[in-house]
Amino acid sequence: MVAFIGRDRELATLDTMLRAVDADIGSARPGRCLLIRGRRRIGKSSLVEAFVDRAAAPAVFYTAAGTSAEAELEALREAVAGSTLPDREVFAEAVPGNWTAALRQLAGILPDDRPSVVVIDEVPYLMDRVDAFEGVLQRAWDRELSRRPVLLVLIGSDLSMMEALGSYGRPFHQRGQEMVLGPLNPAEVGRMLRLDPAEAFDAALVTGGLPLICAAWQPGDSLWTFLQAELANPVSALLVSAERSLAAEFPDSANAREVLAAIGSGERTFTNIARAAGGIAHTSLTRSTDVLMAKRMVASELPVWTRPSKERRYRVTDPYLRFWLRFIGPYLPEIERLRGDVTLRRIRDGWTAWRGRAIEPLLRESFARLLPDGSLPAAQVVGAYWNRSSTIEIDIVGADREPVAKEVYFLGSIKWLERSPFDSHDLAALQKHRAALTDEPVPLVAVSRSGVTATSVDAVYGPDKLLTAWEAGGSGGEVEGAAGQ
Structure with missing residues (x-):
């Protein structure tokens, strides 16, 4: 499967955890939990879906949507109804009124003689919308779920919230293993796209190693052939992935997006970023950069030397997002008018200078x-x-x-x-x-x-x-x- 080149180790980790559940059937706590975090569009959900498909164990895959707690409960009921859990009808007959009851009821219908898989995707939405969700989850795990032969997989794209979920002092601390899912690395990108080493680094810069974008690159095609095809398609993954991620990350934070755009355009110092972001006040800029760094979208760096320095610089951490902010995002109306050829010429003109700086961290x-x-x-x-x-x-x-x-x-x-x-x-x-x-x-x-x-x-x-x-x-x-x- 194209989307899972380079994911063998992660699939093996999931397989190992499910086998551990199977081996501990009959013990007091056979359950296992895995927390998976990684930025949006990295392939977390697809990875777990592939694992569930090949594991052939009874499973339910529920994805939170960021709606009200009541709507999320209804979505969970629908997910269970469409699952492969053997006693799923029982869940529908007694609709739970809250998340404590829902998780207890879910634990009650899990088989006790064979392993099963429960997946909760976009957990940060529940942490944000459901009162005391971390405590609810901890109690459900300690009292019911961990006592069943189940592999509980919790997935989230908000890196800081997922880190907090398993951190010291929080209710769910030490309840599960933690997996950070990164992009495909340059060697994996090169193998997938059949590129030589230099071209593989170029492809890693443009795609960011995102499997969905790499899947659109025809193996053996040059960078420019790929870009020409993608820019001619207004709904291509190269064009829409960043916009969808930003909309999900910053639904109500215009300042953070403006600051991110300024850094993505090439500004690196605090003063220049403030100017490029429309003269934003320094207090607002500080808050925005703090948000961007907490979300791991921006890195703040100081010179490395034997003497201290205050000459801080900022950069966008994701190569694909950096490419998109510089060459794609500002020109989406142009591309939507089917003038991707103009955008392509602009990329060609600025490519060497942009790549010279963008490639350095990689x-x-x-x-x-x-x-x-x-x-x-x-x-x-x-x-x-x-x-x-x-x-x-x-x-x-x-x-x-x-x-x-x-x-x-x-x-x-x-x-x-x-x-x-x-x-x-x-x-x-x-x-x-x-x-x-x-x-x-x-x-x-x-x-x-x-x-x-x-x-x-x-x-x-x-x-x-x-x-x-x-x-x-x-x-x-x-x-x-x-x-x-």
Whole structure:
């Protein structure tokens, strides 16, 4: 299945948990719980649906919609009625009046002689709309659900709320394992789309590794062939995914969306973001950036060096959203008028400059995954350095901690152009910036899309080697914690 390339590890985790439920039938608490979080459109629901289909266990899949508590209860009743639970008719005969009764009643119809699966999707909606839902869920788990042979899967796209659900001091703490589902990584994107390493990184930037967008990319097609087709379709996943996600994340927060658009347009400093967002007041900007960072949509970064700095910069964390905010979102009316050809020309004109900056966080992460490598030691932090006037900018700084390091292990420069290798001029610029900061012979690293002609570089990395950093790691899904049984 196209949508699940790179999801083998996550499916295996779900399989293992269901087998554990089966093995513990007859014990006091055979139930298991898994909390899955990840940004919207990442494929969380599709992953669990695929697992349920192949598990062939009795199951119910309920998705909250963000409506009233009463409407959500009715939706749960309908989900149970359409489920494969053997005693689903009992649930319909006695309609529960509240969520405490609903979860108790649901536990009562689960089979006790074989494992079953209960999926509650979009849990943050229930946390927001149902009074004391976390406490209701905790009591239902402790008193009824965990005593049944069931795998309870809780899914949510609001990262901060899902983190809070399982955090210390909250009612559901240590009741379940936690899985963070990330996008397809560059190696998975490359395999899926049959692209060479350099093209795989480009595709990862544009699609963000979102399976739904990758599925529209015909294997072997170039970036420009893909964009031409997508821009000719006003309802393509490339065009609508970001808009739907933003509408769900910020239904009532115009300021946050304006600030996100300003950062996505390329503004990085607090003052410039405020100006680009229409002269927004600094207090409002602070609140908006706090919201965006809590939702993991924006990162706030400081230069990494041995001396402290206040030169904070902001960036959009999701490459696809960054691409959309820069090249797609502002021009949707144009695309809807079937003038995607104009949009495509604009992307071509701005691609090299945009990619040069947008690719840096992804390449730093790729590089960090390879360490230690040769003469380069493992670095707890791989960041960057800049001064206030931007007269000194170093793309790669490996250090023992951030933002104020005790020790800097290496410095590096990124040059990501199709037909321009990292040459002696690039090396001279890197050496000049190193000399401005330290007299120490800190090793120098060159990261280049088109090779390196300069000598006296301590380490060289190109697309092929950087892509191998992702081969062993699998997709972004990670299981973070163990359930307290």
